[in-house]
Amino acid sequence: MAEDFWLNPWLPLMALATSMVAAVVIFALPEERHGLRTGVNLAASLLKLGLITVMVWGVFQGLEYRLDFTMMPGIEFVLRADPLSMMFAGLSAVLWVLTTAYAVGYLEYSPNRSRFFGFFSLCVASTTGIALAGNLFTFFLFYEMLTLATYPLVVHRGTEKALAAGRTYIIYTLSGGALLLLGMAWLYAETGTLEFTQGGFVEGPLTPSLAIIFALLIAGLGVKAALFPLHGWLPQAMVAPAPVSALLHAVAVVKAGAFGIVRVVNDVFGIEFARDEGLLLPLAWLAAFTITYGSLRALAQQDLKRMLAFSTVSQVSYIVLGLCLASPLGMVGGLVHLLHQGIMKITLFFCAGNYAETLGVHRIDELDGAGRRMPATSIAFTIGAFGMIGVPPLAGFITKWTMGLGALEANMPWVVLVLLVSSVLNAAYFLPVVHRLWFRARERDWPEEVRWGRLETMSWLLWPPVLTAAAVVAIGVLASFQFSPLSWAELLVNREYLP
Amino acid sequence: MRLAAVLVLCAVFAMALVGTVWQIAGQPVGGTLPETVADAMADSGVDHPVTAVLLNFRSYDTLLEIGVLVIAAIAGISMARLPSLEDPELRTHDSLLHALQRWFLPLMWLVAGYLLWAGAVQPGGAFQAGAVLAGTGVLMRLGGMPMNFLQPRLLLRVGLALGFAVFLLVAVVSAAGGDAFLAYPEGMAKPLILLIEIFLTLSIAMVLLSLFVAAPVNDAREPAEGESE
Amino acid sequence: MMSWLMAGLLFTPLAWAVVSLLVGFRTGRWLSWVGMVLQVGASVALWFAVARESGFYYALGGWQAPLGIELQVDGLALTFVLLTAAVASACGLHAGVYLDPDKPWQRYFWPLFWFLWAGLNAVWLGADLFNLYVGLELITLSAVGLVALGGDAGALRASLRYLLAALVGSMAYLLGVALMYGQFGTLSLAGMSHLAQEYPGLEGAGLAMALMMTGLALKTALFPLHGWLPPAHGIARSPVSALLSALVVKASFFIAARLWLELGPNLGTLALAQLAGVLGALAVLWGSWLACLQPQLKQVVAYSSVAQIGYLFLLFPLTWGVTEAVSQQAQQGMTLQVISHALAKAAMFLAAGNLILSTGSNRVSDLAGVSRFLPFSLFSFGLAGVSLMSLPPTGGFAAKWLLLQASLNSGQWWWTLVLLAGGLLSAAYVFRIYRASFVEHSELDQFYHPPRRLEAIPMMLALMSLGLGLVAEPLLSVMALPFGEGG
Amino acid sequence: MSVHLLYAFAGAGVFTIGLFGMVFMVHLLRKLLAFNLMGSGTFLVLVGLAQHRNGVDPVPQALVLTGIVVAIAATALALVLIRRYFHLTGQVTLEPGSRDDEGHS
């Protein structure tokens, strides 16, 4: 009985359905029903968190959930929960709760909330789908759905700038989708299957068409993962409201790309095959270059959110780089960064949003003295920034340390150099901001200050960054704890890859 | 320049077409249909093969074709205003036409009736009779006859649809008995075909006439979508 | 039972055409509801009957081919009959509310509508070349009548252009039929197919077939013969546009496809097949590009039809000289594309009609604020757009996937580029509409809000097109049913 | 070569002449005349070619009868449309000064 409960194959579908149904309900609700909408939102996100937790426990016990059904001849819709999918699904479920709460506060008094939260839930549903996809086709389905559901959020404000950003976003991502589709169709024509398989289903030797397929798939996924030179949409998309930037651009969308690359390398081609045939080395160079490039661009930014965006470009490539090391520790470092970067970056975006909403501050040079006005937010920001730089014992340090060891293990010492350079650059663009927050005195009034009673800002806005900042500390300090991201990544690598 | 281009294209097309006809004429394959028709004539209920093909073997074509006629008439009268068919200017004082009408019309009626009747055994039938009848109507119209039944009212619509409706009813009655659609019950073919032909003649004449009369003047118009009225 | 169903299927639209001619628009409306129920019921029942057993030939009047006319009642034909029932009913329901019942000419809408339906069924089931011609003409004239109904000078110009093009197309087809009859001495498609297999190398018949194809391509608005389509589809009332784009152009394509699949292996040539494919590819690119440039909403949708029709013509190269499996994939892809485009395009035109009703303008730029105040209509439009972009899980994606597989497996990889570029271009014009609707224009809701019923119909169609990809497997299995004799 | 075949060739010629008119002529009424020529040509080919192989053949004759009725229906409808169009706009061509692209076969 208990066994049956844990193994219920409908669990993945239910996890998917919670946000899907929430989206439909929210669309159907009239614009004015704010309270009810918030209730539905939070209830759905908590329910989903519960379901994912159950599945995490199940997967930890060694179970595998699977639900499939045939759509077309040869094409199946497969939902499956394995350690890797639980990692991504868990991340999005946790952050959905926080971001929803944050967005409720952020969008108070603004129009079109029904539309916003509806598409927001659809985005989360897509992300869950991406995480739980059991084959490349299902992955692609949700990948494209994510693109579509994000567009209305990017152009949410309806201004010229937002619309232009939306256009850039859609051109990049749909083109990427087309490449992915071509690669996928070709792959199917060559191999006759798309099912993610442990160790990959592509069998050698490497033919030119297989190499092209690999390139097509990586290029298609690289658009969302913001790999250089496909990253152009990301900084522009920052015109979207802060919760969108936070959850989607920093976490869901770019992670969907990175996650896809992990899936393709591990479960389609197989990490060993890819390494031995030399497919990974060019990718590693590209990732290393993107890391450096993103950081350099971030240095030059005046707008806080744009700076964070370029930082994202740089940080997401850590995941790819870790993967390309193709050594156990390297992979652990890359995979764990999937979570670490998400939590750190969302903290930073939440804080940026708070400065914008409460003080009207968008530019870095306007931040002088914000630490005194908004201490909790600023502490959270500082923790996030230090995490990014890699200050021990925060989350970012764990990543960089593990990856560094992995690089040595894989006999690729130049990667260590990249990590060091990147950390120095991280420090170079984050430290001035922290400095302004705490050590510069305020000389002028805030551009548009809003007072929220006793607290430094609305409590909907305040608690999410505080919680995530606490998490940044916690997952760093408690890295060796059994359910920490690091342990999970180790479990994953030990169980599934490179046995 | 354009003329030359079109001419050249058409010349090429003509040569290809003539070549195709020549080729096909040179190597026909397959059986011959006339013999099959001749064999089936006994069961067709009529003695004239063309009528048999039209109203029995391939009656579905004919049914749909009458449908096409009705459609044309519908589309035509949908545009008609027909304010007053008794336009004084229409009255002709041409004595020749007048005389023609007096003597010619009864004759035309007679011809139409004969054509209809003859269709069963020899050339002739509903189309020809209907056309002659319509021609008669055109002459009457040109002679200034008011022909009020051509106003787009119920009477006209009944007239347009009558032949088609009778045909359709005959078609479905046998199907209701479990036969195929459009099959005539045993031994009933001849009277049923005659029945259909009579009503078809009337309707065909009516359709052609109404299309002639429905010369369009209608100043009312619907604003294009999205245009305010 | 089967014979009653067939009789009902053939009889209902024609009878309803006659009866609705005798009554006014409002009476015709509820009469038509009854008719739709009957027709949908008959279609569904027949579809299930065929799905359970197998297809059959239905000899009209009890006369077997070649003497009489036979109808080919197989899975494919009935799928299309069912599709027609669904889409035409939706358009009819929409039209009943959408059209202004007080205009005197609207009473003629129902008879023309039912004749159109009858003509479509005649084409789907037809297996006799001349009978197909009559069916085509039935469709053409009623469609022209519907476009012109009560129209102004622009509508008349469009409908005349449409009529003339369609007449030339059918004449070319009929000339081809004449040549085929001269060659084979029969009009039955099955009989011709047997003879063509028996006597290979009939060049005259090959040219005749090319002629028929050309005529049908003109009627299907294949590039570069598409000039008549956008004005006609753009200017007609929206329910009529929906019928035209969703079903009418498919009729002539369906005949071309039937001809090609029956006779192509023996009478077709590589050049003809590739030419059709190239023109289809150009249609995809050119139609989408023009759709991106149109200032008027319905013109965008109409040009998108030109593009989507182009995909269908990839059937020809992908079924010529390839293995049975590839040909099967291409046929399935084509069928799904027809179905999904029919559903999506009908949804799109109906939604466009609602938007036009609300904004009082046909211009894309006047959609500003629609996303805020009329999200429902926009959403139906958007969902239909997703199918046109052929993203999963829509029917459009299923179709594209099968076509991609067919082109990759037959080594004709160049078509994949067309398929992908077409998808991106369609995204471009669809997102252009979204973009316009997201512009924040005014704080006040100045739009007319159409009745819920009007809004629900396109939504249903869009959802059907969206879900088509999920049921593609059972749908395709019915179409692949073996074909039995008798019936 | 039979007399039937002669008429079939004549039909091919008439069809082509009609096609030319359809493509080249601008005046709507002339287009309509050209369409009727195409129709007549087609009917000649249909009967001529069939009777060349079969002798007198009632089937194509019946088909031509059907075809003639369809053609007159189309012609009459087109005339109604053309006249109404003329009434509303005073034009007898589709787009003055621009060419029509119907009918490239």
Place this chain on the structure above:
Amino acid sequence: MTSWLLDGLVVFMLLATAVSVLASRSLFRAVVMFIAFGMLMALAWVRLQAPDIALAEAAIGAGLTGVLLLDAVAHFRRGPDKERGGAS
């Protein structure tokens, strides 16, 4: 031999009238040529031993179509504003 001559003549006349339908400068003349063409078609059908079609062609093709076309030509001559509805 005579019959061949006759047929040849009919065919020649058919093609000639067909060309002149399109070539006539005046619309009225074109329609008259078209009626003549219809009559010749009727003759051709007689020669093809298709009396049914000959009758139909004479009545419909030449007769009715001709009247319809002539009426339309008259309409065009009167100009768009003087249309009265119906034939005249």
